[in-house]
Amino acid sequence: MSFLLSLLLLTSIHTPQESSYIIEVEENPHVFAEQIRTYHPQVEILAIYDTIFNGVAIKANQRNLEQINRRTDIKQTYPTQTYRTQKQAENINNSIPFLIPETLPYTGEGVKVGVIDTGIDFSHPDLQANYKGGYDLVDFDNDPMETIPEQGMPTLHGTHVAGVIAANGKMKGVAPEAELYAYRALGPGGSGTSVQVMAAIEQAVKDGMDIINLSLGNTINGPDWPTSVAVNRATEKGVAVVIANGNTGPDLWTVGSPATADRVISVGASTPALKRPFLYEDFQDKKIEIAPLQGSVDWQFTRDLEVTHDKKQAKEKMLVLERGEIPFGQLALEAEQQGAKAVLIANNQEGIFQGAVEAQVSIPVAAISKEDGEWLQNNAKYLEIKYEHIQDTITDFSSRGPVTVNWAIKPEIVAPGASIVSTVPNGYQALSGTSMAAPHIAGVLALLKEAHPDWTPEQLKAAILTTAKPFTEFVPTEQGAGKVNTKAAIATDTLVYQSFLEFGKIAKQNSQKTEKIIVENISDQTKQYSFSLPKQQQDVRFQLPKSFTLAPNEKKEVEVKVTIRTTQVEESIKQGYLYLNDIPLPYMFLTETDEIPKAMGLELAITPLDDSYQYQLYLVENAEKLTIDLYDAKTFAFVTTMDEINEPASGVIEGKVELNDQLKGEYIANIKIESESKETYDYQTLIWLE
Template structure:
């Protein structure tokens, strides 16, 4: 499943562990604390991609620290949630590793920043080498167990895809696995924990880091995006799940928005996709089986109903509408009432993905609002059917592009649907870009073993240069296309900056350009020739002539184009050029594109001063920003939280003056007035 953003307030227990961001040298801060506050335990020092310290102390000592000027921030309350129904990794892995390769990832260090790893699992014992827990701040990065809160499995599943070495075999079974637990009970953690985990992994000398987590901030300069770019600058290849909020555009979130990482979308391996069919009405109902539910395996027609009274003693499928009630609770109640299966209809157009985190013995699936309405009006009998699918982009896989810098994301795709891997005490099938990313992390371990001197830029270029675009999909859905491990290992050419973004274009006609670098990494002279795509009226390319490169020679090239826009232009114009047979995705955005202007509201409390804050992200500079709260039941206006003028682009933080506005849930309506006089509104949850 995917790791998703949620909102929470940080509440300090009597004895508290904190990660504190400091203004100056963290070593000097440590010396000061050891001298003047000997009762405070210094747990960690972070001075690489993050500037801070981890401490543990009681409330009395925290009171003494309140006024210290060295404190910049303490634990923002923004939460990350782990990004995540019957296959086998032995189905997805042979699908992309179609020939036996002489590489196993031996000697390559892979850090998994996630919910921890069950290192006692028999398939992971050989690969696991250690790690750190950024939640409890100790050396035991075990998954959350039931006695500690809501138990987790996500990190163990990710780890198995990368390097399982037992009953199941991962992509790189002899890679060295390290766990960095940044997400605690229920798969939740905050951005400082994630950034501190990245810092620790860099210091521990990881070659590759996998982050199957993210948030809803579609911007390149959110702190976690900056942090992973810094990790790449230190020589670490960072792989990040693109997110699970597709199929809409602009849904990729930080840190997958970072420019120097490998952002991974989800495609389908070979699988049997279930759907429901009304033979009398000749109506097909698309279903998305919920993660954790039992398989759909009906062998006869089954009646559907929305009436609980009709369930007792009959094999019927109950249809209910998506609400604030957890999916697991809906499933338990449906099973107790006698339902044979449960369909949960969306409240909004389109499909969605969900999980059933409970022991339920009936199949549960999501359906669209449109199909839910149709079934309510036509409560007939449905037959379960299956169809083979492969090499499609999953609906849940988040799409690009990125706001502000207009980058193409994802950059590559890998299997992420119905992937069985290791979990505590066994195996489980999960779906999500969380499952796609570790396939790529494992492949990078194989490439790193084959080419130990290659830099993160070379490793990334090998992946993108040799990918295969899937038919019927655009660059903002798949980037360069489907990963090809063998071709990436054996490539004779590396193309850097191969995803060509021509930015946002508003003039009626203008010349644009983008640069790329081609490197011949073979021992033979190589000939290169561009293939011109079908010429369109809106974009005309002027491509470099054919050229050759000697062994180990590099050349920078300029791709030029003339772009003409008008009122009929597409919001996003995109396609593929080719250098020989190597894909070069291109894209530009016009003023017809519906670009989101604000996103990602989070709430936090600073434990050292009890101040409450909100933080959000603005895509463009705003003339005015207003946050109003409304009652979620009556939609009556409650209060204005804040008003601000001349708000700059990027991360914006404001203080919440009335604490009582955090005590119950509201709907927050954020109104942005742009410099051009346009008004944009965005609604999201608040408080509670």
């Protein structure tokens, strides 16, 4: 995640003499733990999970683990699913007044917010007063501090997220008097496993959190991945869950688990008022978009800079490099040593990318698209730094929906996620990402929960979606209900539940679909409701109910019908907004022509007992056949078929394979799906065998 809270697909596990494991069991985990204590007294029980899944965390050596694994009541240990912090910042003192422009009588006092992340630097002067405790699911202790250099690659992400929610010092968070709890599920470098994340969710639920923030995720676009199931169960236990939508936009279908869960609030990133730099070539009137890398200094030059692609000629110039295997920080340090004034890193595939410079460099570094990199090589000699004012747009990096299988609209809401300055260990730093947008919403929920302490997660979610305002230039799969309106959410007199009209995938030429919303009048006066008739279209015609009234505290189920003629629909995804009074109701349906991803997220993990590999991937629809082939990552030569499955069912595909001991290193895994209609689909990802 360059602190893009996205999923790392290359995983490897080393098993030392004694290690920690989380074992999922079939029955009562407390009984299982007691049996371990009785028959394996040398095994340490680290934790017991009985709320959102059944499991026991233990510390054991290989021999004891092998003995325990022979038991028939063990279900499995999930193959490693790596999550990372989504780091991609306006000063928190600017983004929050932009989000909440006037003083409110609520501060989040008494509301418990759990931050499931890399830990929190609870010694930070802006967080000390509000930090109340937590748990470390990496080291299994009560000290959920960020990773420090002595422990591995240091982290800062959780501290930044916590500051956005409830900093209360030099920086002020959205809810500056909320109680902060840290659950460290991501260790050195900001990575962890899905089981650690689920264990952190369970601990937060048990500790009585009102709100949980997860600024993390993976690339699995499916509603029933284990972490998506876990966060849904947390909401059923009365906890409101806020999740970053991901930083792999702007393409469709890029939202990943657990933001794909239907009961949570998934958050996309919008821009507060920003002054964004870009490069300009005057002679050919060429504008070049740049994405400054996190950790580099600001782009501030008073004169034009000469452009070069030659490292040896970089002194006093802007050096253009191509993205490759060398880390961005190393590229930047080498350029700085050559005397370069700035560095541009051209992408090696279509579009631009988000990244970070982990090394300490004193020159600005930014990403540009592959196309602009090629243009610079053939055209420009001097570039000027210019700035443009932007506000209330959806960032390019913000992941888009919809969700596969259930065709849900994601994200559900947006908040500032571009250039957000917040707390980090030993100071403050600017970061961008949906990781920064999500804690804004977690803070808003803390204000709502203080104002309405009896509200359920469902009511809290309905309040912010009912009162949101969509940006006119963006569609539901980019922004959901739109920009959060904190004051309106607190004061709302109406709650609309199930307000997203998700009509699904349309198979027939002429179809009629019905979705139901629930409207509740929570005021003490009778209210009238009416739909605004949308512009009639030949391909889509809505049949909307007539106006109706609701008495105080009355609730009504309302049907919205639509007739769809797919032969006249030009878009593969049709979406837009209906309005009930001024309440936005996003709608969406898909046609058969839409190019829906068929598989995603292959991950491997070495099983600790026999050095074989367990794997997981996600299959969107039933298929005739699924084949996983490995190719050499450098020569692209075929190496071996890893597995082959006939008639696999949709959902999570799990398997166990034994591979040749000589297969070490990086490979391209090609997942080939043959559909029941004999069509084929190929999906590739890099894996690492060790």
